[in-house]
Amino acid sequence: MSVFFLILFVFLFNLIFFLKFNSISNFLAFFDKPDGKLKRHSKPISLIGGLVIITNVYLIIVLLGSFNIYPIFESQFLFSVIILSTLFYLIGLIDDLKNLTPNIKLLLLLFSISSVIYFFPELKLDTIKISFLDKVYYFKEYSSLFIILSFLLLANAINMFDGINLQLILFSSIIFILFILKGFIPIFFILLLICFTFLGILNYQNKVFLGDGGAYLISSLLGCTFIYQYKNFEFFFFGDEVFIILMIPAIDMLRLFIERSINKKHPFKGDLNHLHHIVYNFTKNKNLTIIITIGSCIIPISFLFLSIKTYYIFVITLIFYLILITYMKIKNK
Numbered sequence: 001m002s003v004f005f006l007i008l009f010v011f012l013f014n015l016i017f018f019l020k021f022n023s024i025s026n027f028l029a030f031f032d033k034p035d036g037k038l039k040r041h042s043k044p045i046s047l048i049g050g051l052v053i054i055t056n057v058y059l060i061i062v063l064l065g066s067f068n069i070y071p072i073f074e075s076q077f078l079f080s081v082i083i084l085s086t087l088f089y090l091i092g093l094i095d096d097l098k099n100l101t102p103n104i105k106l107l108l109l110l111f112s113i114s115s116v117i118y119f120f121p122e123l124k125l126d127t128i129k130i131s132f133l134d135k136v137y138y139f140k141e142y143s144s145l146f147i148i149l150s151f152l153l154l155a156n157a158i159n160m161f162d163g164i165n166l167q168l169i170l171f172s173s174i175i176f177i178l179f180i181l182k183g184f185i186p187i188f189f190i191l192l193l194i195c196f197t198f199l200g201i202l203n204y205q206n207k208v209f210l211g212d213g214g215a216y217l218i219s220s221l222l223g224c225t226f227i228y229q230y231k232n233f234e235f236f237f238f239g240d241e242v243f244i245i246l247m248i249p250a251i252d253m254l255r256l257f258i259e260r261s262i263n264k265k266h267p268f269k270g271d272l273n274h275l276h277h278i279v280y281n282f283t284k285n286k287n288l289t290i291i292i293t294i295g296s297c298i299i300p301i302s303f304l305f306l307s308i309k310t311y312y313i314f315v316i317t318l319i320f321y322l323i324l325i326t327y328m329k330i331k332n333k
Contacts, residue, residue, distance in 0.1 A: 050214030092213030
């Protein structure tokens with residue numbers, strides 16, 4: 001009965017957001033305004049996507065704690081998740097509203113991660129295991145550095161992957177389903193999927209954007225959960241398996257970094273050369289673009305469940321990605 005009540009309550013809560021999103025957006029004045037360059041939508045679009053997600057995160061944590069029907073993170077780790085997610089969301093929101101420079105964003109993210117790790121060392125990883133190796137690798141004094149770099153790269157990879165409606169919401173939902181199937185605090189992600197379903201509808205209709213606030217927030221939730229499952233569950237994702245799950249956004253970010261550096265541009269400065277831009281310029285169809293980009297993400301994840309070695313998955317996915325990018329770039333000229 002408690003689980004049914006939770007699902008119903010979260011459903012009704014998000015239904016109110018869904019029906020009143022325009023009034024809420026106008027009241028808060030959270031809008032993404034077109035600039036004719038990177039932002040090519042025809043009219044201001046609501047930016048409450050990130051706000052809806054973080055409100056749901058708070059609500060779900062309070063509800064699960066109140067009913068005590070399912071454990072959700074250990075107390076100290078839970079505090080680190082709440083604080084880091086809040087900081088990431090606020091940094092992204094400020095960037096959405098004030099358009100921060102890439103260097104300022106990077107410094108704010110760096111400061112946030114470093115501060116949380118300092119006060120909550122539970123977020124650090126002391127070891128990492130690779131699925132096809134028996135050896136355990138110890139970070140020792142480099143543990144903090146590894147986590148800081150991991151969160152920075154994840155935040156930017158996820159943010160760069162949010163450039164076309166529905167793409168990031170679908171990708172995140174797929175990972176949430178993986179967490180549910182593996183038994184990683186499933187009720188939390190089941191309830192969060194209710195939020196993402198309503199947001200997905202509004203985002204697909206071009207009525208609500210996640211914004212940098214939503215993208216950074218999602219990256220913090222994914223990063224914290226990957227760490228928590230590794231440290232607390234028997235059947236966890238190995239380090240290389242986590243990379244495979246995130247591989248398409250990761251290698252697309254790496255490609256963009258390399259190309260921007262070659263062209264003497266800031267590696268974190270936005271452009272219209274992301275995977276979804278290239279695919280859309282080729283297909284001229286947003287729905288088909290989503291099918292191709294999300295399909296590209298599903299391929300390596302599916303291989304994991306076929307018990308294929310991750311180094312084979314990496315090579316196959318990398319070759320597929322490079323062929324796809326190269327072919328479409330040539331055709332787009």
